[in-house]
Amino acid sequence: MNNFTYYVPVRIHFGKGEISKLHDEITSIGKNVLLVYGGGSIKRIGVYDQVIEQLKDCNVFELGGVDPNPRLKSVEDGALICKENHIDVVLAVGGGSSIDCAKAICAAAYYDGNPWDFIVDSSLIKKALPLVSVLTLSATGSEMDNTAVITNPQTKDKRGFGSRHLFPKVSILDPTYTYSVSKYQTASGVADIMSHTFETYFNDTKDAYLSNEIAISILKTCIKYGKVVYDEPDNYEARANLMWASSLAINGLISCGCGKSWSCHPMEHVLSAYYDVTHGAGLAMLTPKWMTYILDDSTVDKFAEYGIEVWGIDASLPPMEIAKTAIANTEAFFHSLDLPSTFEEIGIPDTSTLEEMAQMAVDSKGGTIKGYRKLEFQDVVNIYHMCQGK
Amino acid sequence: MNNFTYYVPVRIHFGKGEISKLHDEITSIGKNVLLVYGGGSIKRIGVYDQVIEQLKDCNVFELGGVDPNPRLKSVEDGALICKENHIDVVLAVGGGSSIDCAKAICAAAYYDGNPWDFIVDSSLIKKALPLVSVLTLSATGSEMDNTAVITNPQTKDKRGFGSRHLFPKVSILDPTYTYSVSKYQTASGVADIMSHTFETYFNDTKDAYLSNEIAISILKTCIKYGKVVYDEPDNYEARANLMWASSLAINGLISCGCGKSWSCHPMEHVLSAYYDVTHGAGLAMLTPKWMTYILDDSTVDKFAEYGIEVWGIDASLPPMEIAKTAIANTEAFFHSLDLPSTFEEIGIPDTSTLEEMAQMAVDSKGGTIKGYRKLEFQDVVNIYHMCQGK
Numbered sequence: 001m002n003n004f005t006y007y008v009p010v011r012i013h014f015g016k017g018e019i020s021k022l023h024d025e026i027t028s029i030g031k032n033v034l035l036v037y038g039g040g041s042i043k044r045i046g047v048y049d050q051v052i053e054q055l056k057d058c059n060v061f062e063l064g065g066v067d068p069n070p071r072l073k074s075v076e077d078g079a080l081i082c083k084e085n086h087i088d089v090v091l092a093v094g095g096g097s098s099i100d101c102a103k104a105i106c107a108a109a110y111y112d113g114n115p116w117d118f119i120v121d122s123s124l125i126k127k128a129l130p131l132v133s134v135l136t137l138s139a140t141g142s143e144m145d146n147t148a149v150i151t152n153p154q155t156k157d158k159r160g161f162g163s164r165h166l167f168p169k170v171s172i173l174d175p176t177y178t179y180s181v182s183k184y185q186t187a188s189g190v191a192d193i194m195s196h197t198f199e200t201y202f203n204d205t206k207d208a209y210l211s212n213e214i215a216i217s218i219l220k221t222c223i224k225y226g227k228v229v230y231d232e233p234d235n236y237e238a239r240a241n242l243m244w245a246s247s248l249a250i251n252g253l254i255s256c257g258c259g260k261s262w263s264c265h266p267m268e269h270v271l272s273a274y275y276d277v278t279h280g281a282g283l284a285m286l287t288p289k290w291m292t293y294i295l296d297d298s299t300v301d302k303f304a305e306y307g308i309e310v311w312g313i314d315a316s317l318p319p320m321e322i323a324k325t326a327i328a329n330t331e332a333f334f335h336s337l338d339l340p341s342t343f344e345e346i347g348i349p350d351t352s353t354l355e356e357m358a359q360m361a362v363d364s365k366g367g368t369i370k371g372y373r374k375l376e377f378q379d380v381v382n383i384y385h386m387c388q389g390k
Numbered sequence: 391m392n393n394f395t396y397y398v399p400v401r402i403h404f405g406k407g408e409i410s411k412l413h414d415e416i417t418s419i420g421k422n423v424l425l426v427y428g429g430g431s432i433k434r435i436g437v438y439d440q441v442i443e444q445l446k447d448c449n450v451f452e453l454g455g456v457d458p459n460p461r462l463k464s465v466e467d468g469a470l471i472c473k474e475n476h477i478d479v480v481l482a483v484g485g486g487s488s489i490d491c492a493k494a495i496c497a498a499a500y501y502d503g504n505p506w507d508f509i510v511d512s513s514l515i516k517k518a519l520p521l522v523s524v525l526t527l528s529a530t531g532s533e534m535d536n537t538a539v540i541t542n543p544q545t546k547d548k549r550g551f552g553s554r555h556l557f558p559k560v561s562i563l564d565p566t567y568t569y570s571v572s573k574y575q576t577a578s579g580v581a582d583i584m585s586h587t588f589e590t591y592f593n594d595t596k597d598a599y600l601s602n603e604i605a606i607s608i609l610k611t612c613i614k615y616g617k618v619v620y621d622e623p624d625n626y627e628a629r630a631n632l633m634w635a636s637s638l639a640i641n642g643l644i645s646c647g648c649g650k651s652w653s654c655h656p657m658e659h660v661l662s663a664y665y666d667v668t669h670g671a672g673l674a675m676l677t678p679k680w681m682t683y684i685l686d687d688s689t690v691d692k693f694a695e696y697g698i699e700v701w702g703i704d705a706s707l708p709p710m711e712i713a714k715t716a717i718a719n720t721e722a723f724f725h726s727l728d729l730p731s732t733f734e735e736i737g738i739p740d741t742s743t744l745e746e747m748a749q750m751a752v753d754s755k756g757g758t759i760k761g762y763r764k765l766e767f768q769d770v771v772n773i774y775h776m777c778q779g780k
Contacts, residue, residue, distance in 0.1 A: 001565075001630040003405025008398065014646065015393025175391075207627040209614060210634050213607035221600045237597035240391040244600050244646065253643075256404065256634065 001257035014173045022054040030088020036102040070101035078105035092133045096140025100148035103166045128165040136177040138243040139189030141250035143171040158273035175239035187337035188280030190226040195283040196249040199262040202372040208257035215254040263371030270357040284339035288331035289386040294373040342389030391647035404563045412444040420478020426492040460491035468495035482523045486530025490538035493556045518555040526567040528633040529579030531640035533561035548663035565629035577727035578670030580616040585673040586639040589652045592762040598647035605644040653761030660747040674729035678721035679776040684763040732779030
């Protein structure tokens with residue numbers, strides 16, 4: 001079990017109607033609020049009105065229209081509003097995109113240069129505005145961690161960054177706010193939560209048993225409820241368990257003692273940056289290919305454990321058979337949620353950029369993706385090729 | 391899934407050698423330190439010297455000799471030192487007793503009356519000194535929560551209390567510090583961790599699936615490693631997993647969405663207050679009796695789930711048979727750690743105080759213990775009677 005530091009100072013208010021706590025939480029910080037959100041969905045489902053009601057004692061400035069893969073421009077726009085209006089607190093209402101964008105704005109409000117500087121080198125973040133979030137999509141876990149992902153469309157670069165200054169002070173998680181999320185976005189969210197868990201669960205540390213078991217608990221939660229929410233969007237139990245799973249999958253809990261070994265995320269971020277594909281859908285496509293690609297004698301025991309513990313496969317079968325069945329089950333599960341498994345299905349029109357994207361994926365990690373198994377340029381090319389569905 | 395607030399703003403530094411972070415953590419708060427500890431064990435194992443080395447830039451005041459069931463007198467003594475010496479930060483080094491005592495001191499430093507007032511009514515705690523802890527015993531979880539238990543020997547009252555002001559700012563968890571803990575204290579610690587988990591796991595909420603699964607993970611961790619540490623005190627993997635389990639069992643994580651329903655703790659606190667028995671040992675004695683006492687048609691499914699998920703009992707057996715086997719396994723597990731199962735074994739000399747203790751147990755909870763199953767005075771008497779080993 002490796003040494004670790006665990007620190008998650010986010011106050012979570014979870015459950016139906018918890019928006020009623022927003023007023024006191026915000027006004028205990030300040031009066032001048034920048035409200036950050038995405039498209040019109042928060043207005044359509046009534047969350048916007050509930051938030052505005054809670055902010056009736058505040059001076060509210062707005063930055064709407066944040067993209068699903070939030071762009072540098074939104075960060076710059078938000079920072080300008082903060083600087084010009086003495087914003088006390090940034091309130092993100094939405095999914096991970098809005099919260100990620102708001103995190104970057106919180107840092108940019110105290111940064112004088114181009115925000116892309118600190119996205120590339122997060123040590124430049126010395127201070128940030130306080131952030132509060134109201135979550136409307138279970139996926140990225142941004143509501144309970146200190147990281148964000150921002151896209152620079154000009155350079156086709158999509159980067160993750162983090163800082164101890166970027167934890168939300170408070171996040172309000174009302175599962176009913178996710179009832180109206182489309183089937184595709186819901187399913188993509190489930191794939192994202194599972195991917196965050198896989199990126200930690202698949203590691204070579206043998207002795208972080210408790211963290212490993214908690215990761216298994218999250219994976220079982222996604223599998224138990226993934227199809228339920230797909231079929232019954234208003235199922236509170238399913239929405240609630242998935243929402244809580246989204247937060248716990250990536251706040252550091254399951255990497256205590258074993259670290260993280262991200263593989264699929266860097267390969268996916270490039271797809272999103274090039275083709276604006278939905279992040280979770282990209283992960284659902286890539287993950288089973290990555291699993292298949294790295295399955296060998298050195299990884300078979302871990303995949304067999306995954307098959308037995310998560311999928312309940314008969315432990316008396318040969319490990320390689322269990323492993324292959326587990327990977328097939330993973331792919332079939334994503335398929336049952338109508339998630340894509342090929343470039344064609346996900347809307348990537350051709351593969352002319354494939355090698356360029358592979359290069360960018362490894363470059364984003366310093367030349368090699370040091371995941372559960374090291375991935376060089378050619379490995380990424382090979383995994384992308386597997387997505388051509390031949 | 392019930393609404394909940396989850397907030398654990400404790401920075402955990404976990405692993406061998408993490409004491410090296412103490413200097414910076416303490417001095418970032420202040421120079422005047424009250425060091426709180428128990429008997430001589432921290433000197434014997436060298437932790438005291440390591441701590442003093444880290445505090446070389448500080449003015450250190452000491453309160454040693456905190457009892458295993460920390461007493462009101464220690465709290466008063468500590469508060470006096472804080473008030474007279476402008477203490478900036480209280481540093482507890484030890485197990486739950488030292489940390490609990492330190493929490494009460496942190497609150498008492500800002501309280502003008504008798505500390506017992508706020509132990510009975512924690513709303514009186516408006517402010518507290520910052521607390522840092524260095525853990526040397528895996529058991530109570532006090533290192534990562536905001537509660538404490540203090541004994542008033544004059545009234546034979548042992549009370550738990552909590553406040554949002556009482557989270558440690560930082561806790562340092564080095565599993566090697568627990569290598570020299572005696573077999574009896576180690577085993578009692580395992581029983582305490584399991585009891586904290588049982589007191590949450592056994593509830594009537596059906597839909598908090600993820601929290602339930604995480605509770606199961608903690609129980610499996612205790613069972614997997616309990617006998618290992620008993621036989622191999624220097625086993626790092628086992629000590630580390632149990633230490634982390636102790637923190638996660640009671641910091642609110644597993645009660646998210648299902649709440650707590652404490653039953654055995656109030657029954658045990660009275661035993662400790664009357665006879666100074668080791669808390670975890672008392673819990674190990676009481677728990678299987680309590681389980682047996684409340685097992686009926688309304689609880690059998692939960693106990694069967696416990697048997698299948700935690701003990702791996704064949705799910706095709708009749709639920710009542712699974713439940714009874716699970717309870718028997720629990721008792722056998724505690725027995726394998728040489729924990730007591732009767733009043734005689736635990737050192738309670740006679741049962742003349744039995745009804746008096748039962749009355750105090752229910753009185754401490756307002757007349758009824760509202761646990762997984764409600765326990766009235768007579769129920770507690772009956773459960774105590776089961777500990778007579780007849």
